[in-house]
Amino acid sequence: MNTAPSLQALPDNLINLADHEACARSRLDSNAWAYFYGGAADEFSLAANRQAWDALTLWPRVLRTLAGGHTRVHLLGRELACPLLVAPMAFQRMAHADGELAMAYASAALGAGMVFSTQASMPLEQVAQAVLGMQGRGPLWFQLYLQHDRGFTRQLVARAEAAGYEALVLTVDAPAHGARDRERRARFRLPEGIGAINLQGMAPPPSVPLEHGQSALFDGLLHQAPTWEDVQWLQSQTRLPVLLKGILHPADAVQAARLGVAGLIVSNHGGRTLDTAPATAIALRHVVHALRSAGMDVPVLVDGGIRRGTDVLKAMALGASAVLIGRPAIWGLANAGAAGVAHVLRLLRDELEIAMALSGCARLSDASPALLDPACA
Numbered sequence: 001m002n003t004a005p006s007l008q009a010l011p012d013n014l015i016n017l018a019d020h021e022a023c024a025r026s027r028l029d030s031n032a033w034a035y036f037y038g039g040a041a042d043e044f045s046l047a048a049n050r051q052a053w054d055a056l057t058l059w060p061r062v063l064r065t066l067a068g069g070h071t072r073v074h075l076l077g078r079e080l081a082c083p084l085l086v087a088p089m090a091f092q093r094m095a096h097a098d099g100e101l102a103m104a105y106a107s108a109a110l111g112a113g114m115v116f117s118t119q120a121s122m123p124l125e126q127v128a129q130a131v132l133g134m135q136g137r138g139p140l141w142f143q144l145y146l147q148h149d150r151g152f153t154r155q156l157v158a159r160a161e162a163a164g165y166e167a168l169v170l171t172v173d174a175p176a177h178g179a180r181d182r183e184r185r186a187r188f189r190l191p192e193g194i195g196a197i198n199l200q201g202m203a204p205p206p207s208v209p210l211e212h213g214q215s216a217l218f219d220g221l222l223h224q225a226p227t228w229e230d231v232q233w234l235q236s237q238t239r240l241p242v243l244l245k246g247i248l249h250p251a252d253a254v255q256a257a258r259l260g261v262a263g264l265i266v267s268n269h270g271g272r273t274l275d276t277a278p279a280t281a282i283a284l285r286h287v288v289h290a291l292r293s294a295g296m297d298v299p300v301l302v303d304g305g306i307r308r309g310t311d312v313l314k315a316m317a318l319g320a321s322a323v324l325i326g327r328p329a330i331w332g333l334a335n336a337g338a339a340g341v342a343h344v345l346r347l348l349r350d351e352l353e354i355a356m357a358l359s360g361c362a363r364l365s366d367a368s369p370a371l372l373d374p375a376c377a
């Protein structure tokens, strides 16, 4: 069994994540590009994610003692070298033959976390086995899409537990597929030999014949969609901490916290599900405020459009415990396999350190709302 990804040289002149994106665009075919890059419908939320981070300004403090500073944070009982995790993303072998193995390996080498997707294109055991023993690695979590077959879902959770995954991330913002115009225009198809390998063996969903006037969505697929009861069911089925991914509304955040979830991930699925859903930087502020007002102390993570170290610092100032990086990690993977992902994460971490130093933050706990708005000081 393959335990280490191949070594590959980085293309020249990649000095930031936008360079990685441009380079990946020239390497991926139009099918893969439409899938990895695209958002839903008019891609308003995809664009809004970026714009919202850009719209926040940093108000630097000067002359503070910075020596001995660091990017370490605490999350779910562990110390992390930096507040970065790679977001769960399906079918990574479509970007590079080393797929999720390279992604996990590079994340671990950089002390960043990795969330492995239910729709990964490599066996969950193979990836865990390759990285769990690596020193200084970040957390390894398993992202779960509840399957129509709850027995199969339970077995999948048991496999993830047995393989050594340390938390479950239940994605709750995709009961249906977003309207992916870009994918449809490109006539997107999974290439031969790439698929959701960890879902193999599951019985197909029961096909209930639709009567005239019935909706394939509401009278079909959505009978299987997860509900709040399923969150409790999942918590009862596992000893692992359960986080919810895809929370935007502050009322949902409070409801989830009341169920005792281990953490929340503010996310609009990278703009791939409900178009015109709010940018995550904006939702994060509301979610953190609602939880604090309700006296609830739950770790809140965020993803969507994070492309610069300054974006990470802004997220931390808004109250995030850590951030997840989606597409840029795919661009790194496409450009140079594990070395490319490691480069993306290294660039982001270096930029974060620079942003901290220039803002007067020796530690990430120094980043508070006053860094974004002097009226909060």
Ligand SMILES: Cc1cc2nc3c(=O)[nH]c(=O)nc-3n(C[C@H](O)[C@H](O)[C@H](O)COP(=O)(O)O)c2cc1C
Pocket: 035, 036, 037, 049, 087, 088, 089, 090, 117, 118, 119, 143, 171, 245, 267, 268, 269, 270, 271, 272, 303, 304, 305, 306, 324, 325, 326, 327, 328
């Ligand atoms: C190609 C692709 C595949 C994705 N697959 C999943 C998935 O399997 N499960 C999931 O919870 N989120 C999935 N997401 C959403 C990401 O986890 C994450 O929320 C989003 O990519 C963050 O935004 P960013 O790409 O702008 O950083 C996917 C995103 C992309 C771009």
